[in-house]
Each structure stands twice: as C-alpha cells, then as structure tokens.
Amino acid sequence: MSGSQRTLTAAALLLVAAGIVVGFAHAAAVRYNTLPVLQYRAHWTAAALASQNGPRDAIQAAEHKSYTYTRVVDAHTHIIKLATVLLLVALVYPLICLPEKRKRTLAIVLLTGICLFPLGVLAEIYVRGRSAQAVAAVGAMLVVLAFAGMVWGLLRGSAARA
Amino acid sequence: MSSAGAASVRDQRSPATRLLVFGGISLILTGMLLGEVFAIFISHVASAQIRREWIGSMVPAIEQHHLDAVGAGYSRIEELLERRGRIMDTHSHMIAYGFLALALALLQPLNKYSERFRRALALCIVLGGLTQSVFVFASYWATHQARDWALISSAAGGALVLFGVLGTLAGLRGKPLRSDFAAETSRLLSSASSQILLRTGAFLILVGMVFGFYYAWVFVTRQEPQQIGLLDAALNAAMSRDAMAATSSITAYRSLQSRIAIVTAAHSHVIEMGIMAMLLAFVQNFVFLSDHWKRRWAVLFCIGAAVMPICTYTASILGLVPAGFADAFGMMSLIALFAMLCGLVRQTGADECGYAP
Numbered sequence: 233m234s235g236s237q238r239t240l241t242a243a244a245l246l247l248v249a250a251g252i253v254v255g256f257a258h259a260a261a262v263r264y265n266t267l268p269v270l271q272y273r274a275h276w277t278a279a280a281l282a283s284q285n286g287p288r289d290a291i292q293a294a295e296h297k298s299y300t301y302t303r304v305v306d307a308h309t310h311i312i313k314l315a316t317v318l319l320l321v322a323l324v325y326p327l328i329c330l331p332e333k334r335k336r337t338l339a340i341v342l343l344t345g346i347c348l349f350p351l352g353v354l355a356e357i358y359v360r361g362r363s364a365q366a367v368a369a370v371g372a373m374l375v376v377l378a379f380a381g382m383v384w385g386l387l388r389g390s391a392a393r394a
Numbered sequence: 395m396s397s398a399g400a401a402s403v404r405d406q407r408s409p410a411t412r413l414l415v416f417g418g419i420s421l422i423l424t425g426m427l428l429g430e431v432f433a434i435f436i437s438h439v440a441s442a443q444i445r446r447e448w449i450g451s452m453v454p455a456i457e458q459h460h461l462d463a464v465g466a467g468y469s470r471i472e473e474l475l476e477r478r479g480r481i482m483d484t485h486s487h488m489i490a491y492g493f494l495a496l497a498l499a500l501l502q503p504l505n506k507y508s509e510r511f512r513r514a515l516a517l518c519i520v521l522g523g524l525t526q527s528v529f530v531f532a533s534y535w536a537t538h539q540a541r542d543w544a545l546i547s548s549a550a551g552g553a554l555v556l557f558g559v560l561g562t563l564a565g566l567r568g569k570p571l572r573s574d575f576a577a578e579t580s581r582l583l584s585s586a587s588s589q590i591l592l593r594t595g596a597f598l599i600l601v602g603m604v605f606g607f608y609y610a611w612v613f614v615t616r617q618e619p620q621q622i623g624l625l626d627a628a629l630n631a632a633m634s635r636d637a638m639a640a641t642s643s644i645t646a647y648r649s650l651q652s653r654i655a656i657v658t659a660a661h662s663h664v665i666e667m668g669i670m671a672m673l674l675a676f677v678q679n680f681v682f683l684s685d686h687w688k689r690r691w692a693v694l695f696c697i698g699a700a701v702m703p704i705c706t707y708t709a710s711i712l713g714l715v716p717a718g719f720a721d722a723f724g725m726m727s728l729i730a731l732f733a734m735l736c737g738l739v740r741q742t743g744a745d746e747c748g749y750a751p
Contacts (some may be wrong), residue, residue, distance in 0.1 A: 233504060233575045233576070234576070237575075241501065241566060242563060242566065245560075245562065245563040245566075246563065248494060248559050249560055249563070252552060252555060252559070253556070254558045255552065256549065256552060256553075256556075257715055258597070259549070260549075263658065264480075264545045264548075265476075266475070266476060266478075266479025266480060266482075266483060267479060267601070268475040268476075268478055268479040268482075269475050269476050272471065272472060272475050273472075274470065274722055275621060275622050275625050276625070277625070278622045278625075279622055279625035279626040279628075280629060280630050282626045282629075283629040283630045283633060284621075294723070295423050295622055298621075298622070299618070302580075302618070308656075309486070309662075311480055311667075312490055312661075313490070313666075316490075316493050316494065316497060316669055317599060317665075317669065319497045320497065320672050320673070323497070323500055323501075323579060323676070324583075324592070324672075326576030326579055326580065327579065327580060327583065336530055336546060339639055365614065369607075369610075369611075369711055371708050372603075372606070372610070373607065375603060376600070376603045376604055378513075379599065379600055379603060380600055382596075383596045383597065385598050386592070386593075386596055387593065387596075390589055390592070390593065
C-alpha cells in the first residue's frame with residue numbers, strides 16, 4: 233500500500249468517525265427527533281407567528297431553526313458518504329492510470345474538497361451572507377473535479393489492462 | 395497459485411472478512427428492502443393522508459378558530475411525519491453501515507491485529523449497525539418509557555460502530571503487513587463482472603455529484619425560501635376564511651415538500667447505487683457462480699442502479715407512474731444483490747468442503 237493510499241484510507245476512516253460524532257451530537261441536541269418532524273415544527277411556528285403579526289425576531293429564529301436542522305443533517309450525511317467515496321478511491325488508487333504526481337495532486341484536491349464542503353455547510357448556520365455558501369460550493373466543486381479526474385484515470389487504466 | 399496469492403485468498407476468507415462481507419451485504423439488502431416496502435406501500439399513502447389532514451381538518455379548524463381541532467390535526471400530521479422520519483432513518487443508516495462494513499472487509503488484509511480482535515471489531519461494526527438501525531425503527535412503535543430505552547440502545551449501537559471504525563484505523567497504523575496490496579486489488583477487479591460494476595459505479599457517483607451540485611443551487615435559492623412563505627399564505631388565507639386560497643397554498647406547500655424529498659432521494663440514490671456497485675466489484679472473485687452468470691447479475695444490478703434514480707427524479711415531475719418504475723428497477727438491483735449474496739454463501743460452502751478454487 234503506497235503512502236498516498238494509506239493517507240487517504242486513514243483520512244476516510246477519520247472522516248467516518250467525525251460524521252458519526254456529528255450525528256451523535258445532533259441527535260442528542262434535538263432529543264432524537266427526526267428531520268421531517270423538526271422542520272414541520274419550525275415551519276409551523278414561523279408561519280403561525282407571521283400570520284399573527286408576531287415579533288420579527290421570533291419569526292426569524294423559527295426560520296433559522298429549520299435552516300439549521302437541514303444544514304446539520306446535510307453535513308452529517310455528506311461527511312459519511314464522501315468518506316466512503318474517499319475509501320473507495322483509496323482502494324482503487326493503484327489502478328488509476330495517471331502520472332504519480334498528478335494522482336497525488338488529485339488526491340489532495342479531493343481530500344481538501346471533502347473537508348471544505350461540510351465545513352462550509354456547517355458555517356452557513358453561523359455566517360450570514362454568501363461567503364459560507366461559497367466555501368461549500370468551492371468544496372463541492374473540488375470534489376467533483378478531483379473525482380472526475382480519478383474516474384478518467386481509472387477508465388484509462390482498465391482500458392489499458394483490457 | 396503463488397504463496398502471496400494464497401496468503402491473500404486466506405486473508406480475504408478470514409472470519410473477520412467474511413463477517414463484514416456477509417453482515418454488510420445483509421444490512422444493505424435489509425435496508426433496500428425496507429426502502430422498497432416504504433416506497434411502494436407507505437410513502438404515497440402517508441403523503442395523501444397528510445394532504446387530507448391539512449385540507450380536510452386543519453384549514454377548516456383554523457377558519458373556525460377551533461383550537462382543539464387545530465391541535466389534534468397538528469399532532470396527527472406530526473405522527474405521520476415521525477413515522478416517515480423513523481423509517482427513512484432506518485433505511486439510510488442500515489445501507490450506510492452496510493457500505494462501511496463492506497469497505498472495511500477489503501482493508502482486513504492490512505489490519506495488524508490478531509484474528510480474534512479483528513473479529514471482535516467486525517462484530518462491533520455489524521452488530522452496532524444493526525442495533526442502531528433496528529432500535530431507531532422500533533422507537534416509533536414503543537411506549538413512552540420503552541422509547542427512551544430504544545433510543546439509548548440505538549446510541550449504544552452507534553458507539554459500537556464508532557469503536558469498530560477507530561479500532562480498524564488503529565490496526566492499519568505503521569508499516570503495512572502486505573506489500574502486494576496493489577497487485578491483489580488488481581487481481582480482485584480483474585473479472586468482467588468486476589469491471590462492469592467498477593466502471594458503472596464510478597460513473598454513477600460522478601453523475602450524482604454533478605447533479606447534487608446543480609440541485610443544491612436550486613434548493614438554496616428557490617425551494618428552501620418558498621416553504622415557510624407558502625405555509626404562511628395558507629394560514630393567512632384560512633384565518634380570513636378564504637378556503638380556496640388556503641387549500642391552494644397548502645397544496646403548493648405539500649407539493650414543494652414532496653418535490654424536495656423526491657429530488658433529494660434521486661441525488662442520494664444515484665450516489666449510493668454507485669458506491670454499492672464499486673464495492674460489489676471487489677467481492678466478485680468470491681461469488682461462487684459461473685463467469686457468465688456473474689456478468690448477468692452485474693449487468694442487471696447496473697441497469698437497476700442507473701435507471702432507478704432517473705425514474706425517481708422523473709416522479710418529481712410526472713407523478714406516480716415513474717415512481718412505480720423506480721420501485722421496479724430498485725427491485726431489479728435488489729434481486730441481483732441477493733443473487734450475489736447466494737454466490738458468496740456457495741463460496742463459503744465450497745471453501746469448507748475444499749471445492750473452492
């Protein structure tokens with residue numbers, strides 16, 4: 233197993249563990265309620281307050297709750313799913329037919345994107361405006377580009393072996 | 395077979411690896427089956443029920459300022475959403491744990507711990523995943539007191555999985571035990587069925603990522619901000635006794651929520667099917683079926699895996715007919731997966747009787 237492969241494997245397992253911990257923390261914070269129920273309550277509260285001309289702060293707080301629940305669950309699922317993809321990339325790494333330097337660059341880009349994307353999603357909860365969304369989008373873009381490069385190398389490799 | 399090759403076969407057939415492969419595929423199969431049952435028998439009925447509750451009970455109750463009836467309708471909708479949430483959580487967690495178990499099975503040859511400890515870690519992952527998912531599912535039907543215990547048990551299951559993952563990570567530290575891992579990977583993926591699954595899987599994951607990137611923009615800029623506005627419009631209309639406008643806003647609110655759920659499902663399913671195809675590519679060498687049949691099942695799995703998410707997405711535009719096709723193609727992949735599991739069981743039998751190649 234090469235150094236890059238080992239790094240990717242270790243990073244993937246650490247990310248899986250991090251995803252599980254985020255899931256634990258969220259489940260405990262919302263007392264094990266499910267996302268559809270949490271969103272329903274938040275939507276109802278915001279809409280009911282708005283229709284009764286309730287205080288603007290309370291309406292915004294209810295809206296932000298729904299926004300927060302979606303972001304935390306998104307981060308939890310994406311960390312674990314992207315970690316699984318990273319683990320797969322680590323396993324097929326020797327079969328990717330690209331120069332070693334380019335493969336390593338793609339691996340670094342993929343890992344950076346996988347870390348950046350959920351961090352950006354979580355940052356959207358705390359940072360108003362487009363900056364956190366931009367971080368998440370850049371992270372996602374890095375993941376897509378790096379994975380596309382890896383798939384290209386994998387297809388080249390399997391064509392060469394055939 | 396060379397001594398390195400014989401060692402790798404021994405590694406791949408060790409009890410810990412077998413436990414992770416069988417446990418992983420069984421968890422995935424159960425999770426997929428639950429998803430199919432939910433999609434065919436529960437989801438559409440529950441959505442119609444929620445819409446009926448809104449239009450038939452909630453809107454008239456709000457119009458008449460009948461607070462008790464509003465409260466009762468609110469609780470019934472919450473109950474239906476709670477059931478949906480628990481089943482979906484069980485479905486997604488079981489499949490995610492199945493993926494994890496299968497992926498960790500492939501890393502077992504590199505784990506430095508003794509066979510006994512590796513088996514214990516494998517047991518933590520499979521049992522933990524099963525416990526977490528089953529108790530999340532059971533918690534919906536449990537009494538109030540039993541529900542607390544069910545949720546504690548589910549958390550304990552999650553902790554077991556976490557322990558299993560960290561234990562495996564610790565076992566991979568230091569200088570690798572095997573220097574021929576790359577050659578072994580190449581050998582594992584050499585069959586035609588493996589190549590079909592590997593290429594299709596990688597392609598599906600990429601398509602799912604690109605689609606997710608596009609859909610995130612649609613969701614954040616258009617769909618997410620509309621939800622509360624539509625519900626607010628419905629409540630305002632109901633309070634001013636405009637039943638027609640209230641019904642129309644509620645229908646739009648529910649349609650938007652269904653569309654979000656369906657498109658999100660299409661995005662996650664295409665990636666999950668891709669991950670599953672890639673993982674199955676690695677175990678084809680241990681499916682004790684003829685090459686011809688292995689290829690057939692691989693093709694069937696890939697057709698189901700590729701078409702099911704397309705039909706799911708189309709259901710968000712055209713309604714129930716493509717949803718039915720999505721269920722049928724999902725079932726196709728499920729049958730192919732079951733066939734591969736049968737092949738793995740045959741391999742185990744052949745190993746024990748000494749017939750295995």
